[in-house]
Amino acid sequence: MFPLSAGPVPEVRRGRDIHERHRVSTPLELLFDLVFVVAIALATGGLHHGLAEHHLVDAARHFGLAFFAIWWAWMNYTWFASAYDNDDLWFRLLTMLQMVGVLIFATGVPLVFRDQWGPAVAGFVVMRVALGIQWVRAGVGDPARRATCLRYALGIAVAQLGWIGRLALPAQWQWPAAALMVAVELAVPPWAERASEGTPWHPHHIAERYGLMTIIVLGECVLGAANSVAGVLESAGWSVEIALVGAGGIGLVLCLWWMYFLLPSGEALHHHRERAWGWGYGHFFLFAAVALIGAGLEVVADALKAVPDGAHAVDPQVAIGAVAAGQALFVLVLWGLWLFVARAAVRQGGWVAVCLLLLVGVGWAVDRGLPLPWALPLLSVGPVALIAFNEAGRRRHVACFEMR
Structure with missing residues (x-):
């Protein structure tokens, strides 16, 4: 990180060293990451x-x-900062302006679910325009x-x-x-990067940033697990069910964390910068999967709470189905990222299939009457089987971790 007084401004903006x-x-x-917690929590x-209300679509x-x-x-700022963060006065102020935009956007998220878009769009525009100014400054200082x-x-x-x-x-x-505007936004980076040599982002820095975002989204799962335990406590008091729900929720969060950080993203991006596009864009589905699991755990909490007279209980199948669907998406996307960025996950296909079949089995068991608190730990x-296979493979130096 450069101090505020370091050198002439254009020289400082020229771009970071990719081998720093x-x-x-x-x-x-x-x-910057912290302010996104609010927006993610409201969206989830x-x-x-x-x-919970069965308005799935x-x-x-x-x-x-x-x-x-x-x-x-978040992603656009992350890649820009990896390449051009000089920590000068204007970089800091424009980053803070983007944080203000995130908070404006967050206040509008509940309205989005009622098709009222104004506040969310206002916040999004503030975030994006501030980043646009950052790119202009970078262009002034980086002629190449x-x-x-x-x-x-x-x-x-334009977007x-x-x-x-x-x-x-x-x-x-x-x-x-x-849908059209999403396509336009996604097309901007490939179009821009073709104009000259690629921006000087740092592979290990990018891998760390994505790992931190994964942890932030996992925080929603921790909240869901805590609410699930509170739901059982509120409806039935202390019981074996509380232990099962608590163990199931936090166990799942820990497994997701462990599985994600098995992926050698930093090394893979260091050796294959050209694979960054698929890796970076693919994380949308992985982050969304984790958020879905967090929402599903909240639905589990609703299903376990006592239901007032005249109210409709949440279907246990919907509750466990939401968690299992998010988990299945997470496993598939993570395996896809392994295949794409490290070219090293082919031999894990059987274990991935077993994992998905077990998720289907848990849903089937709940449909046949297995209580929800007993089903959650089975997810x-x-x-756990995938993690055990990979950890054993690493100890035996199996080729599944070699980049190609």
Whole structure:
């Protein structure tokens, strides 16, 4: 990290060294991550309520768009900062402006689930325009990559005009327009990077940043697990069920963490920078899967709570199904990332299939009457088998961890 007084400003902005030793997240990046916790929690909360009320399709599409905006704003800043974080006054101020945009967006997330888009779009535009200004500054100080930096700035500006214009469209055009704007946003980085040599992002720094975001999203699962325990305590007091629900929820969180950090992302990106696109974009589905598990654990909490007279209980199949679906997506996406970035997960296909079959088996057992508190710990059996296989493989130096 460069001090505020380090050298002429254009020289400082020229880009970071991609081989810089001991590159880690800065305190400002950690603070930046922190404000996203609020937005993720509100988006996951909206999904939780939709699942509990059986509005599956409607909740999924609103959550998908809100979560895309959260992930996209975080990801774009992360890659920019990895390449051009000089920690000068304007970098700090513009990063803080993006944080303000995140908080504005977060206040609008509950309204997104009611098709009221104004506050969320306002926050998203603030985040993105601030980043566009960062790209202009980078272009001024980095002549070799100026065309790329200015393309990023132009693409961001055009996309934000599109999001603002979408607000004026009739209701029946809102979702088609949203799909179009998502495609436009996704197309900006490939278009910009083709203009000149690639931006100087740091592979191990990027891998650490994505790992930290995974931990942040896992925090929603921890909250869901805690609420599940509270649900049993509220409805039945202390019992064996509390121990089962607590063990099942936190066990699943720990398994997800362990599985994710088996992936050698930093080394793989260091040796194969060209694989960063698929790896980076693929994480959207992995983060969304973890958020779905967190929402599912909240639904489990609802299903375990005592139901007032005249109210409808949450279907246990919906509760366990939401957790199992998120877990299945997580396992499949993580395996896909292994295959793509490390070319080293082929021999794990059998274990992945076993893990998915076990998830289906748990859902079938709940359908046949297995109580929810007893079903939740069984969801960790497949991940534990995958972890055991990989840890044993690492000790035996099996080729499944060799990059190709």
